[in-house]
Every structure is written in C-alpha cells, then in structure tokens.
Amino acid sequence: MTLNSKRVSLLGSLVLLPFLLVSAFAAPSAVGQLALQPAAAAALDSFAAPEPVLIPLLPEAKAVYPGTSILPVIEDRGRVDAILKLVALISRGGPYPFSQDATTFKNKEGLLPAMQLGFYKEYTLIVPRNSSRELVIGGVLYHLPPSYGVRGCERLVVGGNEIVYYSPTHYKDFIRLTVLP
Amino acid sequence: MDVLELVAGEAPVADARGLSFSPAAAAAALRGAGWLALRVDCAAVGGKEALFAAFASALGREYFASNWDAFDDALTSLPYDETSASGYAFLMENYASLPAETAGMFECSVKDAAASVLSNHGRPLKALLF
Numbered sequence: 001m002t003l004n005s006k007r008v009s010l011l012g013s014l015v016l017l018p019f020l021l022v023s024a025f026a027a028p029s030a031v032g033q034l035a036l037q038p039a040a041a042a043a044l045d046s047f048a049a050p051e052p053v054l055i056p057l058l059p060e061a062k063a064v065y066p067g068t069s070i071l072p073v074i075e076d077r078g079r080v081d082a083i084l085k086l087v088a089l090i091s092r093g094g095p096y097p098f099s100q101d102a103t104t105f106k107n108k109e110g111l112l113p114a115m116q117l118g119f120y121k122e123y124t125l126i127v128p129r130n131s132s133r134e135l136v137i138g139g140v141l142y143h144l145p146p147s148y149g150v151r152g153c154e155r156l157v158v159g160g161n162e163i164v165y166y167s168p169t170h171y172k173d174f175i176r177l178t179v180l181p
Numbered sequence: 182m183d184v185l186e187l188v189a190g191e192a193p194v195a196d197a198r199g200l201s202f203s204p205a206a207a208a209a210a211l212r213g214a215g216w217l218a219l220r221v222d223c224a225a226v227g228g229k230e231a232l233f234a235a236f237a238s239a240l241g242r243e244y245f246a247s248n249w250d251a252f253d254d255a256l257t258s259l260p261y262d263e264t265s266a267s268g269y270a271f272l273m274e275n276y277a278s279l280p281a282e283t284a285g286m287f288e289c290s291v292k293d294a295a296a297s298v299l300s301n302h303g304r305p306l307k308a309l310l311f
Contacts, residue, residue, distance in 0.1 A: 099297075099301040100254070100257055100258065103297075105250070106250065106253065106293075107250070108248075108249040108250050108253065108286070109248045109249055109250055145245075145246055149258050149260075151258055153245075153246065169246060170245060170246035170248075170251045170254070171246060171248050171250035171251045171254070172246045172247075172248060172251070
C-alpha cells in the first residue's frame with residue numbers, strides 16, 4: 001500500500017516534470033511579451049475577471065435622478081410625462097403640492113419588500129384630466145379605480161431614496177420603474 | 182362623562198361603551214359642537230373589506246382601494262381644508278363584532294391619521310367605540 005502510494009507519487013512527479021520545466025522557461029518570456037505589448041496586456045486583463053470592488057455607498061450618495069423615459073413601457077404619454085415631472089421634482093427635493101407628499105409609506109399590506117419604517121416615501125401623482133382608466137404597463141393591463149378627491153389614486157413610492165415604484169391603483173399594484181437618463 | 186368630555190381627551194381611540202350616551206345622542210351632541218360625526222355600523226363587518234366598504238359608504242367617497250395603505254391614505258385625505266369642522270369623529274357601532282386583527286389595524290390607522298391631521302390641519306380626529 002505504502003509502496004504503491006510512493007510509486008503513484010513518483011509517477012505523478014515524473015509526469016508533471018515536463019510541464020513544470022516548460023512553465024519555468026515560458027514564464028519569463030510571457031512576462032516579456034506582456035511588457036512589450038500593452039494591447040495584449042489589456043486583452044488578457046479582460047479575461048482576468050477581477051473580484052468586484054465593493055465601494056461602500058453613503059446614504060447621501062443615493063438619489064433619485066431625473067430622466068427622459070421609463071421602463072417598463074407605460075402606454076400613455078400623458079402619464080409618462082406626469083411621472084417624469086414628479087421624478088424630477090423628487091430629485092430636487094420638492095416643494096410638493098400636498099401635505100401627504102414625501103411622508104412615510106408604511107407598506108402595511110407588505111406588497112413591497114419589508115424594510116424599516118421610513119424607508120419608503122410616497123408622492124401624489126397627478127395625471128392629466130380624463131386620463132384613461134385602463135392602462136397598459138409592460139404589456140400588462142391595469143384597471144384603475146375611479147379617481148376620487150383632488151389627489152386621485154395614483155402614487156409614486158420611493159424606497160431608500162433611489163428605488164421608484166408606481167402604484168396606479170391606490171396601493172393595490174406596484175410597478176418598479178427604471179428611469180432612463 | 183359626556184361625549185364632548187370624551188373627545189376632549191388625548192386618546193384618538195376612546196371607548197364609549199359603558200358610558201351613558203347612545204351613538205345617536207353622541208353624534209347629535211358632536212354635530213351641535215361643530216364636529217363632523219360619522220356613524221359606522223360594524224355589526225355585519227367580518228373583516229377588513231367590509232370595514233372599508235362601511236367607511237366608504239359613511240364617508241360618501243366614490244372609492245378607495247380595499248387595502249390598509251389606501252385606508253390610511255383616505256383618512257388623511259378627507260377634505261379637511263374645505264370644511265370648517267372643529268373635529269372629526271367616527272362613531273364605531275357594534276365595535277365588538279370586528280375581528281380582533283381588523284380592530285387592531287383599524288385603531289393603528291386612526292392613531293396615525295389623528296397625529297397627521299392634528300399636525301397638518303390642527304384638528305382632532307377620533308374614533309369612539311360603541
């Protein structure tokens with residue numbers, strides 16, 4: 001048993017030896033090539049798949065940024081414009097027309113991911129008069145409740161000062177929006 | 182203790198059971214004092230959807246979505262600035278019929294809304310339990 005192990009070990013060394021030798025001689029020349037050819041070095045770098053560098057983000061670094069379009073596609077130009085306008089207002093920090101704006105959304109029904117109280121803030125989305133009560137977002141049809149009161153039934157909810165959700169149905173549905181620059 | 186003394190207290194949710202006045206008498210006394218008083222009968226309310234429906238009909242609102250977030254929104258969105266009421270009272274009749282979980286959520290909503298209405302509109306909002 002012991003003898004066999006030694007034999008295997010010895011065999012392994014012998015088998016590996018040529019490769020080790022080749023490596024030993026090849027390595028300096030490879031380094032030389034890299035030093036001489038920056039383009040090749042860059043190409044190799046792209047294969048290196050470095051560990052992602054995690055830069056801690058301060059809370060102040062998170063922000064809502066204004067944009068010019070939204071994903072998923074909302075098939076209503078008036079609503080898209082209203083959302084972009086409100087997003088721009090949020091990015092400036094107001095001033096907001098209603099006392100309920102920028103207040104904490106409590107997520108009582110738990111439709112958004114559970115976070116600490118105060119993580120979500122809500123904003124009234126005012127849409128053009130006589131906007132359709134049927135709305136297609138990302139290919140999905142939503143039936144909007146009849147609008148009531150001056151604030152209507154549509155809201156934006158912002159999580160952690162960066163994640164924007166749209167609720168067209170008075171907190172019944174939430175659609176996460178990506179605002180494109 | 183009469184109903185005006187009861188609503189003068191700090192608590193947004195006040196238990197009127199065992200006191201000498203009826204919901205009808207309380208509503209009349211509150212209205213006489215300039216309050217908006219709405220009676221909400223919980224006798225047939227077996228859960229939150231029925232509670233929301235009872236409120237929607239008491240408020241005369243066209244609609245609010247059937248969820249607690251929408252209910253909170255509705256309570257803080259009453260036309261406070263368009264009315265000159267000195268306070269807002271929901272008289273919750275047959276309150277014991279409400280399932281405990283629904284009652285707990287309801288009282289939490291009233292407390293939150295009362296704080297918001299007091300700070301934004303300077304007027305009290307109360308739920309009186311009968």
